[in-house]
Amino acid sequence: MSYLMGIDLGTSSVKTVIMDENGSIKGTAQQSYEMMIEKSGYAEQDPNFWWEAVVRTIKQVLNETGIHSKKINGIGFSGQMHGLVMIDQNLLPIRPAIIWSDQRSRKEAAEIYSIIGRETVKKIVMNSIFTGFQLPSLLWIKKNEPFVYEKINKVLLPKDYIRLKLTGECGTDFTDASATLAFDIQNRKWAFDLIKKVGLNPDFYPEVHESIDIAGQVTVKAAEETGLAPGTPVVYGGGDQSMQSIGNGIVKPGQVSLTIGTGGQTFSIIPEPICETEMRTHTFCHAVPGTWSIMGANLAAGLSLSWLNKKILSNLSYAEINELAKQVTPGSEGLLFLPYLSGERTPHMDDSARGTFLGLTLNHSKAHLIRSVMEGVVFALKDSVEMFHSLNIKMDTFIASGGGARSDIWLNIQANILNKEIYKVNQLEQACTGAAITAGVGIGKYDSIQSACETIIRINPEPVRPDPAVAGFYNEMYELYKSAYVQNKQLFHQLAMKQDF
Ligand SMILES: Nc1ncnc2c1ncn2[C@@H]1O[C@H](COP(=O)(O)OP(=O)(O)O)[C@@H](O)[C@H]1O
Ligand SMILES: O=C(CO)[C@@H](O)[C@H](O)COP(=O)(O)O
Known part of the structure; x- marks a missing residue:
């Protein structure tokens, strides 16, 4: 039996799995690790x-499974998207990465619009220029x-830094590159003209490859550090949403994943890139070669x-949280949460x-706050589903994913707010599974992502x-949520505007 390794560099934690060739x-x-929030919005x-x-x-995973490192035939990645990792001539990080949820680059986002114009953004980048994405963060x-900018040799996405540490090779893949806002989505290449126009150095941008392409092999140094076998093939992998969708089997139109990470x-x-009129959804390249993805994104689910x-609250366990949420009736007795x-x-x-939180009364307890947060997050997912409707996206099957899908009550809230049947797949760690599948396709174990x-x-x-x-009740609440x-x-x-005194 041969094995594949999938590494998912999330925002809250990194997960690594070993999967056999049968999945x-x-x-x-x-x-786990934390976000560093030095200032509000950072x-x-x-x-x-x-x-x-x-x-x-x-x-840990090699130890606990007892699987010999030589039996790991390939390694793939999934990673939190959009962030800015800056490395110097010695391939070392110059400063901490500015990640996707950072909001400091508001002025730079506005400046990019004013330099290249909304219509060009729509045509080339096909996504709104938004804080936390690599391009405005780099301009910031x-x-x-x-003094940091001067030292930059290459800019990478988060998971690309891990691949660099394993193989010594700099590079990225289409899914992650397309989510930097410096990429020509339709033509699947860096938008060098746009990069130059906003005053950034095009030499910073690494080569872009398919997620299933082999990037290199585990070096002797990385092998000593990790316990992996030197020479193990490593593929490019992709952004977490693309990898998660593969782990959920989303490889043809009609299947929709709903992730609460x-x-x-x-x-x-x-099959073709489309852009919502106001760029309120995202259009990125998908890891299945020659396809794209459409995505609604909520920042705090x-x-x-x-x-x-x-x-x-006081750091309750998930079991306690879910139990408290169950004790409250749908609608949290008139309490509405906007998860912004x-x-x-x-x-x-x-x-x-x-x-x-809107509608607080003396009757509301921590159980109401919990349920109302869960409901608010699902109302936010419904906003994206509504947007998909308006774009005529085929939606036959809804698959719940991410940490939130471990909660029965949150699944129940999803079914009722969306008024849809909500499915789950057999694989628990979908992003890692997607990453391992890309590795399997890369080394020729599987013919294609779809067949895997x-x-x-x-x-x-x-x-x-x-x-x-x-x-029906939630439908009425949703109207209140929108308004x-x-x-x-x-x-x-x-x-x-009043955040800073
Ligand atoms: N058993 C659970 N019950 C309710 N919510 C959960 C549970 N497990 C995880 N979550 C939710 O999922 C989130 C983490 O999801 P995950 O997909 O692991 O995150 P990421 O990939 O961003 O690191 C947590 O912030 C929490 O809100
Ligand atoms: O911002 C996005 C997608 O646009 C997120 O996918 C981030 O990439 C982080 O994801 P999680 O850590 O929540 O999985």
């Missing part, structure tokens, strides 16, 4: 900490930390619940949107079904 997960290791992580955490998970560095994502595959739990704790992408593309998914991924036959009465943003938008913007 059976033999072992999983996880290491979000950074140190690539050195990522690497240390990755090393620990690789050692150029303006605010010129740190962020929230509604994702489907499309699982993050809203972990914020509530860590900062407001770090602004919102779909559908508002508004970095000044703010999180809100057909063999490995199974949709569980029993979905979570909506209850018509609850779904809450419209009615408070101006106030959110005024409050965002």
Whole structure:
């Protein structure tokens, strides 16, 4: 039997799995880390900490499974998207990475629009210029930390740094490159003209490859650090949403994944790139060669619940959280939560949107806060589903994914708010599975991503079904949810301006 390794560099943790060629997960290791929030609106992580955490998970999973490193035939990656990792001539990180949830580059995003114009953005980049994406973050560095900018040799996406540590090779893949805002989505190449126009150095951008291409082999040094065998082939892998969708078997139109991870994502595959009129959804390259993805993105999904739990409640266990949520009736007795704790992408593309509890009364307890956060996150997913409808995206099957899919009550809320049957797949660690599958295709173990998914991924036959009465009630709540943003938008913007005294 041969084995594949999938590494998912998430925002809250890194997970590493060993999967056999039939798709059976033999072992999983996880290491958590925090975001560094130096100032309100900032979000950074140190690539050195990522690497240390990755090393620990690789050692742990090899140890616990007892699988000899020489039997690992290929390694693939999935990674949090959009972030800016800056490395110098010696291939070392110059400073902590500015990650996707960072909001410091508001001015730079506006500047990029004014330099290249909204129509060109729509035609080439096909995505809104938004804080936390690599291009505006890099422009921020150029303006605010010129001493860092001067030292840059290459800019990478988060998981690309881990691949560099394993193989010594710099590079990226289409899924992640297309989510930097410096990429020509239709033609699948760096938008060098645009990069130059905004005053950035095109030499910073590494080569771009298919997710299934082999990037290199594990070096002797990396082998000593991790316990992997030197010479093990390593593929490029992809952004977490693309990898997660492969782990969910989303390889043909009609299948939609609903992810509640740190962020929230509604994702489907499309045969040609399309752009929503106001660029309120994302259009990126998908890992299945020659295809694209359409995605609704919510910035604080699982993050809203972990914020509530860590900062407001007293670090309850998930079992306690889910039990408390179950004790409250649908609608949280008139309490409505807007999950815009770090602004919102779909559908508002508004970095000044703010999180809100509306309708608090003396009767509300922590159980109500928990349920209402879960409901607010799913209303945000519904916004993306509605947007997919307006774009005529085929939606036959909805598959729940991410940490939030481990909660039965959150699945139940998804079925009722969306008024859809919600399925899950047999694989638990979907992003790692997607990463391992790309490695398997890269080394020739599987013919294609699609054929690997057909063999490995199974949709569980029993979905979570909506209850018509609850779904009808939630439909009314959804109208209130939508109007809450419209009615408070101006106030959110005024409050965002008051963040610094
Ligand atoms: N058992 C659970 N019950 C409820 N929510 C959960 C559970 N497990 C994880 N979550 C939610 O999922 C989030 C983490 O999801 P995950 O997909 O692991 O994140 P990431 O890939 O961003 O690191 C947590 O913030 C939490 O809100
Ligand atoms: O911002 C996006 C997608 O646009 C996220 O996919 C990030 O890439 C982080 O994802 P998780 O850590 O929540 O999985």
